[in-house]
Amino acid sequence: EVQLVESGGGLVQAGGSLRLSCVASGSTFDAYYIGWFRRVPGEENEGIACMSGGNGPIHYANSVKGRFTLSADNAKNTMYLQMDSLKPEDTATYYCGMGTTGCLPDYWGQGTQVTVSS
Numbered sequence: 275e276v277q278l279v280e281s282g283g284g285l286v287q288a289g290g291s292l293r294l295s296c297v298a299s300g301s302t303f304d305a306y307y308i309g310w311f312r313r314v315p316g317e318e319n320e321g322i323a324c325m326s327g328g329n330g331p332i333h334y335a336n337s338v339k340g341r342f343t344l345s346a347d348n349a350k351n352t353m354y355l356q357m358d359s360l361k362p363e364d365t366a367t368y369y370c371g372m373g374t375t376g377c378l379p380d381y382w383g384q385g386t387q388v389t390v391s392s
Contacts, residue, residue, distance in 0.1 A: 283386030296370030303328030312366035324377035
């Protein structure tokens with residue numbers, strides 16, 4: 275069974291940076307779409323970055339394009355989300371996910387909180 279564990283969330287001032295990590299066990303990235311999502315209480319999940327197989331083309335939500343970078347180290351079964359120029363509206367719980375049908379996860383991490391103060 276695939277398990278995902280995120281780390282790296284925290285409190286940061288607007289304009290700052292954070293790097294989230296997500297370690298996968300139980301499978302490699304090869305046959306999956308991998309990516310990051312976020313959720314604000316009372317709102318729907320937002321898919322913010324996704325790629326195929328750990329090295330395919332990367333798709334970003336317009337809300338984070340140019341500020342966030344998705345990457346993966348396939349040898350370590352780890353994906354990352356580098357978040358720069360953070361804004362208060364980026365405050366959310368961030369989840370990594372892996373799925374076999376597009377950027378729709380079959381497996382989710384437990385989530386890590388990111389809070390951006392103004």
